[in-house]
Amino acid sequence: MIDIFKRNLKIKTISIFFAFFMWIYVMAEVDPIILKDYDQIPIKINNINILQENDMVLYPEPDLNAKIILRGRRSLIKQIQKNDLYINTNLKPPKIGVNKLDLDLDVPSNISYTIMPNNISLNIEKSIYTKKEIVIKTINGSNKDLKVDEISYSPKSTFIEGPKSLVENVDKLVCKVDLKNKSKNFNSKAQIIPVDKNGKTVEGVNIKDQYTYVDIGFTKTKKIPLILNLKGELGEGYKLLGYELNSKNINITGKIDEIEAVNEIYTQEIDISNLKENKNINLNINIPQNINSDIKSVNVSFKVAKLISKNLTIPSKRIEYKDNIHNLDISKNNLPDDINVKVTYTEENGKDITEKDIQLFINMQEKDTHPSKFRIKYNVLDEVENVQISPEYVVIGE
Structure with missing residues (x-):
């Protein structure tokens, strides 16, 4: 074997x-060793809660992403999806200021990696929580007749939280309320915006209340007539030629509904029964309650004239007969030799009305009775208050 x-x-x-x-x-050749890089792989700080426990916060907000390069067999690399990758790190006991953290990647042992960069520096600040007052700012209030009178809102303050450097940069919390096209009282929900001393928005702080609810009340200004409140009449023998207020209109200001109900305002009452000469008088103005005005009193100038009555005698032969279209015999009249004329006129410097200033006439076109009866009429050179003629009529026989 x-x-x-x-x-x-x-x-x-x-x-x-x-x-x-x-x-x-x-x-x-079939399963070669390859390199593959991945951008924007998230970095996970496993013990991030330690910051909250110590009233700390990351600021400025770090870019918790890094680039990695994997090296290994293509068959192994191919099995790895980008969404499955994340970089691990841990905070050591945190401190205020810059903290340096090493980075690690959890991949199979037969795959090597490179993290770029291989560590990160995080700035840690103290997290503070403080209360700030809310300020209402109105914009676009272009209607000159309307002015903001009352502003009520809730809440009037709220808490902000964030990195110490940001929170200390917040000067106040501002809510902008747009008055454009507003013509009556209204309410609005306004966003709360943290701003610095220059009025610029401070980004990165958390606000407990995002909005405040605002009620806006307006006052309105309106021009209305000012009317003289007269009482009584001038005594016999006098005539009120006229009066003049040194202000014919008045500007009033108040709540919209109250202003809309007022269309004219009167002066205090004045009795002219004993007025016998030209006179200037200062009068208070009766301003309604809860309404303000640009003036509180007014001067009125009265012009008064004394009346003169004068009895005149005018010969009947001076009567002029006009338009005798009916061919009446004017000699057949019932007139006496003299006509009594009482004329009343206002006293003026050098003015005196005599018989020569008055012309009597009869318009014979106005015949409407039998025998023919006509009213005696007059012309006078100067303006008069009243003319009484006796007899009043003349009868002419046919």
């Missing part, structure tokens, strides 16, 4: 070596 193995020993040895090298060749 042993002789069989000893026969052609040389040939058999050569065959064995040839088969071995052929196996090596086939393995190298």
Whole structure:
């Protein structure tokens, strides 16, 4: 039996070596060793909770990704999916400032790897929690007649949390409320924004309340007429020629619903019964409750004239008969020789009305009775208050 193995020993040895090298060749060609790199492989800090336990936080937020290169047989590398890969690291007892962590990759032992970089530096800050007041800021308030009167909101403050350097950079919490196209009271939900002293948003802090609920109340300004509140009448023999307020309108300001209900405002009441001459008087204005105005009093200037009554006698022969279209005999009239005329006019410097200033006439086109009866009319050169003629009518026989 042993002789069989000893026969052609040389040939058999050569065959064995040839088969071995052929196996090596086939393995190298069919399942070669390859390199494969993977970008953006996540780094997992296994004991990250230790930061929260010690009131610490990573800041600035690190890029917890790295590149890896795997080396191994193609058949093995091919089985590895990128989603299955993650890099491990652990925090040593953390400290404020820079902490250096080594990186490790969990892969089969017959696969080698390279991590780029092979360690990371993390900055750790103290995590602080503090309370800040909320400030409401209105924008786009372009309506000049409306002004914000009342702002109520809830909550008025809230807590912010984050890295010490960021939280200390927060000057205040601002909520912006847009007034564009607003014409009445309204409520709104406004986002809370942390800002620094320059008004720039501070990113990276956590806010307990994301919103505050705001109620905005407006006051409205409106121009309305100012009216003189007169009482009584001037005594006999006097006439009120007119009056003038030094302000004919008034601007009032108040809550919208109250302002809308007011369309005019009166001065305090003034009795003119005893007014007998031109006079300037200061009057208070009756401003409704809860409403403000740009003026509180007004000056009124009264112009008063004394009335003069004068009895005149005008010969009837001075009456002018106009448009005698019916050819009536005007000599057949019932008029007396003299016509009594009482004229009333306002007293003015140098003004005096006489018989010469008044012309009496009859319009004979106005015949409508039999016998014909006509009203005696007048023209006067100056403006008068009243003219009374006696007799009032003339009858002309046909």
